[in-house]
Amino acid sequence: MLEELLFQLEMSAPQVVLGLVNGAFYALLSLGLAVIFGMLNVINFAHGAQFMMGAFVAWMLLNWAGIPYWGALILSPIIVGAFGVILERTMISRLYKLDHLYGLLLTFGLALIIEGLFRNQFGSSGLPYAPPESLTGAPLDLGFMMLPKYRVWVVVAAFAVCIATWLIIEKTRLGAYLRAATENAPLVQAFGVNVPRMVTLTYAAGVGLAALAGVLAAPIYSVNPGMGSNFIIVVFAVVVIGGMGSILGSVITGFGLGLVEGLTKVIYPEASATVIFVIMAIVLLARPAGLFGRA
Amino acid sequence: MPDTLAPQMHETITDSMLAIRNLQAWYGESHVLHGVDLDIRKGEVVTLLGRNGAGKTSTLRAIMGLTGRRTGSVVFEGRETIRMSPDQIGRAGIGYCPEERGIFASLDVTENLMLPPKVREGGLDIPTIHALFPNLKERARSLGTKLSGGEQQMLAIARILRTGAPLLLLDEPTEGLAPVIVQQIGAMIREIKQRGFTVLLVEQNFRFAQTVADRHYVMEHGRVVDSVTNSEMAGSMDRLHAYLGV
Numbered sequence: 001m002l003e004e005l006l007f008q009l010e011m012s013a014p015q016v017v018l019g020l021v022n023g024a025f026y027a028l029l030s031l032g033l034a035v036i037f038g039m040l041n042v043i044n045f046a047h048g049a050q051f052m053m054g055a056f057v058a059w060m061l062l063n064w065a066g067i068p069y070w071g072a073l074i075l076s077p078i079i080v081g082a083f084g085v086i087l088e089r090t091m092i093s094r095l096y097k098l099d100h101l102y103g104l105l106l107t108f109g110l111a112l113i114i115e116g117l118f119r120n121q122f123g124s125s126g127l128p129y130a131p132p133e134s135l136t137g138a139p140l141d142l143g144f145m146m147l148p149k150y151r152v153w154v155v156v157a158a159f160a161v162c163i164a165t166w167l168i169i170e171k172t173r174l175g176a177y178l179r180a181a182t183e184n185a186p187l188v189q190a191f192g193v194n195v196p197r198m199v200t201l202t203y204a205a206g207v208g209l210a211a212l213a214g215v216l217a218a219p220i221y222s223v224n225p226g227m228g229s230n231f232i233i234v235v236f237a238v239v240v241i242g243g244m245g246s247i248l249g250s251v252i253t254g255f256g257l258g259l260v261e262g263l264t265k266v267i268y269p270e271a272s273a274t275v276i277f278v279i280m281a282i283v284l285l286a287r288p289a290g291l292f293g294r295a
Numbered sequence: 296m297p298d299t300l301a302p303q304m305h306e307t308i309t310d311s312m313l314a315i316r317n318l319q320a321w322y323g324e325s326h327v328l329h330g331v332d333l334d335i336r337k338g339e340v341v342t343l344l345g346r347n348g349a350g351k352t353s354t355l356r357a358i359m360g361l362t363g364r365r366t367g368s369v370v371f372e373g374r375e376t377i378r379m380s381p382d383q384i385g386r387a388g389i390g391y392c393p394e395e396r397g398i399f400a401s402l403d404v405t406e407n408l409m410l411p412p413k414v415r416e417g418g419l420d421i422p423t424i425h426a427l428f429p430n431l432k433e434r435a436r437s438l439g440t441k442l443s444g445g446e447q448q449m450l451a452i453a454r455i456l457r458t459g460a461p462l463l464l465l466d467e468p469t470e471g472l473a474p475v476i477v478q479q480i481g482a483m484i485r486e487i488k489q490r491g492f493t494v495l496l497v498e499q500n501f502r503f504a505q506t507v508a509d510r511h512y513v514m515e516h517g518r519v520v521d522s523v524t525n526s527e528m529a530g531s532m533d534r535l536h537a538y539l540g541v
């Protein structure tokens with residue numbers, strides 16, 4: 001009995017870890033979407049493209065400028081975030097007074113254009129990006145399974161970034177401005193806070209989170225123009241399940257659904273690709289505002 | 296309405312802290328202010344009286360730059376603010392307490408209190424605010440919307456007293472509150488006047504207005520149509536009743 005259980009554990013552990021890695025990306029990406037939606041009321045459909053840009057900028061930094069992984073981890077989110085500032089100032093800011101749908105359509109269009117440009121320039125096949133040397137080499141041996149160092153790093157780093165973002169929003173003065181402006185932006189502005197600038201920087205921060213996820217993903221998945229759209233559909237399901245705009249909800253749901261997906265691969269592999277969408281349908285029927293959303 | 300019906304000022308005020316001339320404002324296509332003129336001296340408490348829809352709230356919002364388009368002139372401490380954004384107007388030293396109080400539901404009482412940035416020296420410190428509003432100290436960790444209506448009103452006023460803004464715009468602070476709370480708010484307004492704050496107060500209840508204000512403006516159809524000092528008020532009741540229909 002015990003042996004059988006151990007065998008089961010040994011069989012399922014790698015899938016659970018893989019699930020956690022996927023969950024780390026779901027959490028980072030849905031966190032960025034939640035931050036942007038809370039402040040701008042825009043569903044940022046370009047999030048997947050910005051994730052992909054993060055990975056490509058890391059690749060460019062390495063191959064064109066010789067800047068290694070650790071530098072890219074800082075620089076790529078800044079560069080892609082700056083690109084987000086331009087998008088927000090020149091285009092997205094014109095749509096705030098309109099329905100959500102317009103922001104969604106604009107950013108969806110932007111995503112298609114960005115992906116098209118990258119596909120035109122780099123092709124669809126994917127470019128290799130090696131993990132940093134300090135995170136390669138012998139995997140950690142846990143006795144019942146071997147754990148690749150880089151994957152452990154991804155889960156830990158994503159978790160730390162999620163917690164840091166949550167702390168900034170819940171515990172700092174800047175976070176209090178953000179939460180207050182999410183409720184009543186004109187009043188916060190009348191108190192003397194430059195809300196339009198805060199909105200721009202919030203968009204940049206959300207985009208930067210997507211780019212950071214992209215750099216983390218670059219050594220795991222090959223760097224290719226379609227890598228964002230593969231992820232983003234699942235991420236939107238995660239956001240719907242967690243509740244649009246809920247920060248903590250998106251983090252918990254992201255990791256949780258990654259795990260569920262991993263476990264499904266063990267229990268009933270055929271359902272692993274659809275299990276998240278089944279959960280989404282159930283949640284939408286039972287609790288349309290999402291598990292952590294305010295109705 | 297022709298411009299010949301412009302208000303007859305009882306006196307020309309030259310030392311205004313806030314001087315508003317021909318202020319017009321729109322919400323989208325709807326023209327809500329049709330040329331408001333008023334003056335407030337430093338240290339005064341002045342009320343805007345008038346029926347519902349006369350433009351009292353819109354006047355405060357237009358001063359803050361929170362309406363849509365606005366034209367005319369709003370000079371605060373000698374600076375023209377008509378082309379400033381709301382955050383610049385707030386920074387210039389005007390504190391705003393909206394009619395719906397604007398307490399943030401996702402912030403606790405302390406966070407609500409500390410939210411507006413300091414714009415100038417001379418604001419009340421936290422011990423003074425807690426002495427003025429003991430309830431806010433007791434409920435420091437409650438979420439803003441768990442407070443009673445009176446406590447929310449106190450919090451909405453307290454948080455702009457902290458910033459050092461010398462001019463406070465209070466939109467119907469007594470609305471919907473029990474008489475005992477209304478009395479507390481009256482006492483609090485007299486106290487902050489003592490401390491040198493200047494207040495522009497929107498009121499429906501002119502018996503209350505009489506107990507706190509130096510002067511009163513009457514609004515009708517988006518403009519100021521009359522003004523009366525508090526000492527003249529008793530003798531002007533018939534005229535005021537005609538405006539306010541009470």
